[in-house]
Amino acid sequence: MFEIYDKLNELENELDPNTKTFSPITGGQIFDLFIEILKSNNMLMSLDLLSTELKHELLTLGSDKIAGDLTLENAFLSLEVLWRNAIVCYTHTTNDRKDLIERSYYDFIAAGFPFEIIDGDNLHFQHQFLTKILSQFVSKRILVISIIGPQNSGKSTLLNYMFGTLFDVREGRCTRGIYGSLVKLIKSNQNSANTSGRTLSADIPDIDYIMLIDTEGLLSIEKSDNEYDRRLVLFCLAVSHLVIVNMMGDVNETLKDMLTLCADSLKQIGVNKVNQPIVHFVLNQKADPNLKNHTEAIDKIIRDFKEKELAEVIDISSKTFHTLPSAFKKERVSNDAQSPCFIRTEPDFIQRTQQLCEKIIESAKSSYGRSGQTISDPPQWLRTAVTIFDTLQKFPDLTYFKDINERRQDDRIRQHIGELISKTLPADYRKKTIADLCELTENEI
Structure with missing residues (x-):
C-alpha cells in the first residue's frame, strides 16, 4: 500500500507546476491542433468557422446522437x-500555453461568444479557471x-433574437448545462463602430x-432527471x-411545481444572502399572441403562487407575462x-422580441439595485455562483423533493420526531x- 501511495505522490509532483520535478505532459493531438x-x-474567425464545421458534422450523426450521450470518438x-x-x-x-489559453478565452468571451459555466455532462464548474478570466472584467x-x-421551447432562439447572442440552436439537447454570453451595452454618446464584440444599444x-445565461432544456426525455432540472432552476x-421562463x-x-419548490428553496438559502429575482413568463409559439386572450390562465398561475406564499420570493404579476408567435414559417418555393421548402423568420416575431427586450431590460434594472454587491461585476457574480453551486452540492434536500407538498410533509415529520425526542x-x-x-471510554459506553 505504501508503494502505491508513493507512486501517486510522485505522479502528483510531476503534474504540479510548482514542483521541481514538474514535467509538462502532452494533451493529445486534438489539444495540440x-x-x-x-x-x-x-x-476568433477560425474558431467560428471550426464551430460551424463541427455542427455540420454533428448533424450528420442524426438527432438521436445529438440528443443523447455522444460516444468518445464523436465527443x-x-x-x-x-x-x-x-x-x-x-x-x-x-x-506559454497557459498564457495563450487565458488570453484566447478572454478574447473569446469579450467578443460575445457563449462560454461554458457549468458542464452539463459531468455537473462540473470550472470556477478556478473562470476566475482568472473574469477577473479581467x-x-x-x-x-x-x-x-x-x-x-x-426556443430558449436559445429567443435570446439570440432579443440580444444578438450566438447560442447554439437546433432540435434536441443542443445546450448541455449552463452557458453565458456577455453583451456590451452601447451608450447614446458612444460610437458602436469602435466597439468590439456583441453590442446592444x-x-x-x-x-x-x-x-x-442560457440553460439546458428542462423535462427532457434524454436526460430524464428532475432533480438535475431543479438544480438548474434554483x-x-x-x-x-431577472429570470425568463x-x-x-x-x-x-x-x-x-418545480418553480414553486425552487422558490421555496431560495427562501431557505436566504433572500438576504442571494438576489431576489424578477421572473417573466414568455408563452412562446402561440397561435394567438394576443395577451388579453390568455388573461384567465395567467391569473390562475399568479393565484397559485400567492396561495403558496411565495410572492415575497418571486416578484410576479400580470405585467411579467408575455406572448410570442412562432419564430419561423415553412413555405414552398412555388x-x-x-x-x-424554405424557412423564413416571421416579421411579427422579430418586432415582438425587440419590444420584449426593452421590457425585460427595464424590469431587470429594478432588481439590479436590490442585489447589492452579490452580482455587481463578473468576478463577484462568479463568487456568488460558486457559493450557490457548492450549496446545491452539499444540501441535496434543496432540490430533492418533487414538489413543495413533499417538502412540507418532510418538515412536519421532522418536527414531530423532534417533539417526540424532547x-x-x-x-x-x-x-x-x-x-x-x-468520562467513559468508547468501549465502556
Whole structure:
C-alpha cells in the first residue's frame, strides 16, 4: 500500500507546476491542433468557422446522437468540448500555453461568444479557471438575465433574437448545462463602430454588460432527471437579476411545481444572502399572441403562487407575462407540392422580441439595485455562483423533493420526531446522561 501511495505522490509532483520535478505532459493531438488554432492571427474567425464545421458534422450523426450521450470518438464534435479539454489540460501544460489559453478565452468571451459555466455532462464548474478570466472584467458592471424552460421551447432562439447572442440552436439537447454570453451595452454618446464584440444599444446608467445565461432544456426525455432540472432552476434564480421562463404554449403543472419548490428553496438559502429575482413568463409559439386572450390562465398561475406564499420570493404579476408567435414559417418555393421548402423568420416575431427586450431590460434594472454587491461585476457574480453551486452540492434536500407538498410533509415529520425526542428525553435527562458518559471510554459506553 505504501508503494502505491508513493507512486501517486510522485505522479502528483510531476503534474504540479510548482514542483521541481514538474514535467509538462502532452494533451493529445486534438489539444495540440486546438492550440495551433489559438495561435493563428484570425483566432476568433477560425474558431467560428471550426464551430460551424463541427455542427455540420454533428448533424450528420442524426438527432438521436445529438440528443443523447455522444460516444468518445464523436465527443469532440463541438467547440465547447474543445474548450473544456483545453481548460482541463491548462493546469498541466507549459506557461506559454497557459498564457495563450487565458488570453484566447478572454478574447473569446469579450467578443460575445457563449462560454461554458457549468458542464452539463459531468455537473462540473470550472470556477478556478473562470476566475482568472473574469477577473479581467473586474471594473465592469453587469446585469444578469437567465432563461429557463422545457427542451425545444426556443430558449436559445429567443435570446439570440432579443440580444444578438450566438447560442447554439437546433432540435434536441443542443445546450448541455449552463452557458453565458456577455453583451456590451452601447451608450447614446458612444460610437458602436469602435466597439468590439456583441453590442446592444441601451442607455442604462452604471451598467457595462448584460450577461445572458442560457440553460439546458428542462423535462427532457434524454436526460430524464428532475432533480438535475431543479438544480438548474434554483441556480438561475439565485444568481440572476431577472429570470425568463420560456414556455411553448402554456405553463404546465410540472414546471409550475418545480418553480414553486425552487422558490421555496431560495427562501431557505436566504433572500438576504442571494438576489431576489424578477421572473417573466414568455408563452412562446402561440397561435394567438394576443395577451388579453390568455388573461384567465395567467391569473390562475399568479393565484397559485400567492396561495403558496411565495410572492415575497418571486416578484410576479400580470405585467411579467408575455406572448410570442412562432419564430419561423415553412413555405414552398412555388405552388408545386413537390417543390422544396424554405424557412423564413416571421416579421411579427422579430418586432415582438425587440419590444420584449426593452421590457425585460427595464424590469431587470429594478432588481439590479436590490442585489447589492452579490452580482455587481463578473468576478463577484462568479463568487456568488460558486457559493450557490457548492450549496446545491452539499444540501441535496434543496432540490430533492418533487414538489413543495413533499417538502412540507418532510418538515412536519421532522418536527414531530423532534417533539417526540424532547418528550422522551427531557433536557435534565440529557444533561445527566452526558455528564455520566463524558468520562467513559468508547468501549465502556
